[in-house]
Amino acid sequence: MPRTHITELVLRDGHQSLIATRMRTADMLPICPQLDAAGYWSLEVWGGATFDACLRYLKEDPWARLRQLREALPKARLQMLLRGQNLLGYRHYSDDVVSAFVERAAAGGIDVFRIFDALNDTRNLETAIRAVKATGKHAQGTISYTTSPVHGIETFTAMARELEQLGCDSIAIKDMAGLLTPMVAGELVRRLEQAVDIPLHLHMHATAGVAEMCQLKAVENGCEHIDTAISAFAGGASHPPTESMVAAFAGTEYDTGLDLNALQEIGFYFREVRKKYHQFESDFTGLDTRVQIYQVPGGMISNLYSQLREQGELGRMNEVLAEIPRVREDLGYPPLVTPTSQIVGTQAVMNVLTGARYKSITNEVKLYLQGRYGRAPGEVNAMLRQQAIGNEDVIDVRPADLLTPEMDNLRGEIGELAQSEEDVLTYAMFPEIGREFLEHRNNGTLVPEPLEPPPGNGDMGRPTEFNVT
């Protein structure tokens, strides 16, 4: 019996973190027999930014991808990442949309739903958890890890207990920025293990180069599930390499039971795949310990870089990096993860570029200060709120409580373009690019963005070592 269980991320977070979510289904299918047989606890294959990237760039139907993967991976547990009441979109949906989405995803093949909220407001997770339980699938509640004066081990153990009471089958610690350090990870896991009876999963980005050590300490302290990515899509903005974690525990009481030879074949396959997507490689996906200093996730740093470069203001990067923690404080210390990473980042850029803090305030910050995203972890800056929203109401209910059912409306709006309930949900997630996608699909005019040919000597082909066994 293996003691440490692996969730393989290469088909979702691995390529999302390293090549801007561009891996195509056609590059996933050939290796599915090996992935299916490898003995992973689960394969993360869907959700996060994959839905968006499929529609926007790859011109693939994300639901069709799910069906194809399900067929190619008959044995594996398939996992997705779901943004609570946001699902895979960027707003709060009414409960009937959440239920319909979860039901269709489960029917399409998802076995494990990892559900998170950027504010750790469990009210934003309730409907999704309930919907998953109604399908009989595995509901994994998620703690979005961060550090701040209002976050500590007590905060996280309390949240874990809540998630357990909501019926979650397991709990994920999601350290999207890579802020954990080994001893902190060990202690956090030890305390969470004491607090709840359901299994813990550790999902941690390798940005600062400490994720392997954190997983080791987590496992030593009782965590039985870790997330890894096969070596070709591991490291830096991605995750610890699967092969390395398997090698690290082989022959110990924490053995994963996975076979290194089989994993190496998978690794060599994806090494070649990655080369096809070289145009999406970024300078900012490697090791970067700045996350440990600024607490800003690697993905945000690369985003800010592009944003400032476009505006010819790269020289102000340092000011922006220093402004981010201040905006975060004003907003009551939200963890930085979609969508708060964007809300905080954009406001910080405006605060710097306009020359005066909050001279201009984004619509998203206004909504946030109204409570429209949920409950802030700490107190928000009251003066800022007054300035931003004046005497408008601040809500203290669950944001989705203010929404009426909307599936019927959505069906009506998209009309004949939708050929299935899945199509309606595609439109619901991305009203503009979803509609456009459906139009082109129906007309047979979908054209994926082009891939640049590999640089240099293209005739080398696969290295002979591919078949090392």
Added chain:
Amino acid sequence: MPRTHITELVLRDGHQSLIATRMRTADMLPICPQLDAAGYWSLEVWGGATFDACLRYLKEDPWARLRQLREALPKARLQMLLRGQNLLGYRHYSDDVVSAFVERAAAGGIDVFRIFDALNDTRNLETAIRAVKATGKHAQGTISYTTSPVHGIETFTAMARELEQLGCDSIAIKDMAGLLTPMVAGELVRRLEQAVDIPLHLHMHATAGVAEMCQLKAVENGCEHIDTAISAFAGGASHPPTESMVAAFAGTEYDTGLDLNALQEIGFYFREVRKKYHQFESDFTGLDTRVQIYQVPGGMISNLYSQLREQGELGRMNEVLAEIPRVREDLGYPPLVTPTSQIVGTQAVMNVLTGARYKSITNEVKLYLQGRYGRAPGEVNAMLRQQAIGNEDVIDVRPADLLTPEMDNLRGEIGELAQSEEDVLTYAMFPEIGREFLEHRNNGTLVPEPLEPPPGNGDMGRPTEFNVT
């Protein structure tokens, strides 16, 4: 008081492992003030393949490099890697050459001499250790780590005790292949700590992606010195990133005392430097867990790859990888490190390509079987020895005991070309390329190999983030 001390490898093993030892002194000097101030326990700057690369490719005088670095790094402890009685060459030298070399290196600025032998035959270390002690410098005895039926914790603790008795100031565990796993590293360190009173240093290549975890477990078990390379030259065939290990231990009882901000500046500097040497990047310097299966160091795999490709026999890579452990067994399980890595690798290739094992036997294998490199760790294959050397003598003394003093001869041979004792030693290390180098230097006709311009858009310049503070 920091508890964990760092040896920074970027100026020697880092670039040796990742860009074929090609970093030029001119790219080291600008960052020396920051390296000097960073608070490392030591900086590895010399020895290994750097001497050879300076003469052969860079057309730099290695002794001049040492002087320049010593001047630019007035405070830092400078460290070198010395191959016992081989010094930096590929044969055994007489004791007077060893003493002269160590004396000149110490005079040139080396403070710490890490001394190893490929067979762990301590007789091959004695003269160098004695010579270092005579200069008043730090002598670090080295255990070349490997796994085999004749190697175990007892073997290594016994060797550690020997090294302590020989007067070593510290002991390095040198895992050049990256074979250690975290729990084994922890246990090995625990036992070595019990066996000796001098400090332990852990030098481990990151090839399999487990080195950070090994260092963590080593430190937890009492190891107070680890070797790391600044992030830009870390990972894969190189070593754990300095910044990551510093971040991992920051604020714990194992704190390194180093400042992450200062290290990041160094890291950003070397990120730009590395781009200059892109032509020396290899496909085989990344993560490769095959070392954990075949026990073959990453450097050897890439070497075999080139060797087989040149002969149009790449398709036989698997056979060669399978043959290496068999040759190693026949030779009594030598650790695979220079020069045994080459001796075993070349014979394995011949055994495969000639179609019959030992149909042809290299001269080096014959010398090895005569005991000319020292004592094999285990029993050698007696039939093979009979076949290889017939009735020729097998020596059981220290190989250098059969050598008479040779400094005077060397001085005579090189004559006027040598302008200093250092020049004589350069010639001693590399009779052909050393002589050629001295000729060109004296004539003012040294021409370093050209560097290819950086690929793509060369006008991006340094990223603005260079100065993030």
